[in-house]
C-alpha cells in the first residue's frame with residue numbers, strides 16, 4: 223500500500239534534496255530544510271517535512287557559501303571600475319555569499335561620514351557584507367566612532383596601493399592597535415613595507431626599467447616578510463587581532479608561523495593568482511598581471527601550496543580589485559593599475575584544483591567559508607551548514623567543465639589574466655539567507671539589495687588587550703584625574 227505523502231508544512235520554505243553536503247570535516251548525502259532565511263534541519267530527505275519549494279540537487283554538492291574577506295567594490299569614487307551592484311553580482315555568480323569590502327574608495331572609509339556613504343552604496347548588494355574601516359596615519363581619532371558605526375574590521379595599508387593612501391608609520395600603527403585591541407575587531411594588513419618598495423621602484427624607474435618584471439624586482443619578498451614580522455610584534459604587544467592579506471611569498475610564512483606559535487591571534491590568506499601563476503606570467507600577460515604584492519617565482523608558489531597543506535595559511539580570498547581594461551594594459555609597467563577582478567572566478571579556479579587532487583573539497587570549504595567565518599566573528603551564523611545557521615549556501619557541480627570568460631563576468635572592470643582558463647567545477651545556485659541570488663547560473667536581478675551588513679550577527683571572542691599601562695591613552699592620562 224502506498225505511503226501517504228507527508229503533509230505539506232508551510233513552515234519550510236525550501237528543501238534542497240538529493241545532493242551531497244560538504245563540510246570542513248566530511249561529505250555525506252543529505253537534505254537541507256530552510257525557513258525564514260535559516261537552516262532549520264539537515265538530514266535524510268525522507269525525515270524532513272515537505273516544503274513550499276524543492277530544489278533537486280542530485281549529483282551536486284551543497285557547501286556553505288564562500289566568505290571573501292578581501293574585495294574592492296570601488297564605490298564610492300571609482301565606479302567606472304566597479305560598483306556595489308556589479309561587484310556583488312559577481313560574488314553571487316561566484317558562489318560568494320558574504321564579502322568584506324576594502325576602504326580605499328573615494329572618500330576612503332576613514333571617518334563616520336565616509337562610512338555612512340559606503341553603507342549607502344552597499345545597500346544595492348546582492349550578498350551580505352562587512353565594511354572595512356581604514357587605519358591610517360591621520361584618522362586615529364575616528365577609529366572608535368568607526369567601530370560604533372559598525373565597521374566589521376580594519377584595514378591597514380603598510381604599503382601604498384591603489385588610491386594612494388599614505389601608509390601609516392609604525393608609531394601610528396601601534397597607537398591604532400592600542401585603540402582597537404580592547405574592541406576585539408581584527409585588523410587586516412596589506413603587509414608590504416612602503417619605504418623599501420618606494421626606494422627600489424624609484425631606482426628601477428630611474429635606470430630605465432619599465433618592463434613588467436621590474437614590478438617584481440621592486441618588491442622582493444623581504445618587503446612582505448619585514449611587514450608581517452613587524453605587524454605581528456605590534457599585535458603581540460597590544461593583544462590586537464590581525465590578519466595577513468594576500469600572502470605572496472614563502473618567506474612570509476616563517477613570521478606568520480612563529481607568531482601563531484607565540485599565541486598571537488593572527489590569520490593569513492592567499493589568493494588564486496599566487497597559487498596558479500609564477501614569473502612566466504610577466505612574459506605571458508605583460509602589465510595585466512601587475513598586482514600588489516606581485517606574483518612571484520615558482521619556488522614561492524610551491525611554498526604557498528605547502529603553507530596551505532600544513533595550515534599555516536588559513537584561508538583563500540580573492541583581492542578582487544577590478545580596473546578598466548585600458549588602466550591595466552600599459553606599455554610602462556609603472557603606469558598600469560594593480561590588481562584584477564576575482565570574486566567570481568575564485569570558486570571555479572580553485573574547484574579545478576580540487577578536481578586535480580591538489581586539495582580536498584573539505585579543506586576548500588574550510589579555507590573559503592569556515593575559517594573566514596571564525597576569524598571575523600561570523601561563526602556559526604555563517605561558514606557552516608547546521609540548524610540555526612544563516613542559509614548561505616552554494617550548490618556546486620564538481621563535474622561541470624567551463625572556462626573563464628572575461629566578457630561574461632559581472633565585473634565592470636573584467637580584465638583578468640585568467641581569461642580563457644579552462645575550469646572543472648562550477649557554482650550552480652547561490653542562496654543568501656535562503657534567497658536565490660543566482661539560480662541555474664542565472665543572476666536573480668531582483669535580489670539586488672538583499673544583502674545585509676554582518677554587524678547584526680558578528681561576535682568576536684572576548685578581547686585580550688595587553689600592556690595597557692603603556693598605551694598612549696594611559697601615559698597621557700597619567701597625573702590627570
Ligand SMILES: [Zn+2]
Pocket residue numbers: 292294324541542543
Ligand atoms: Zn586588496
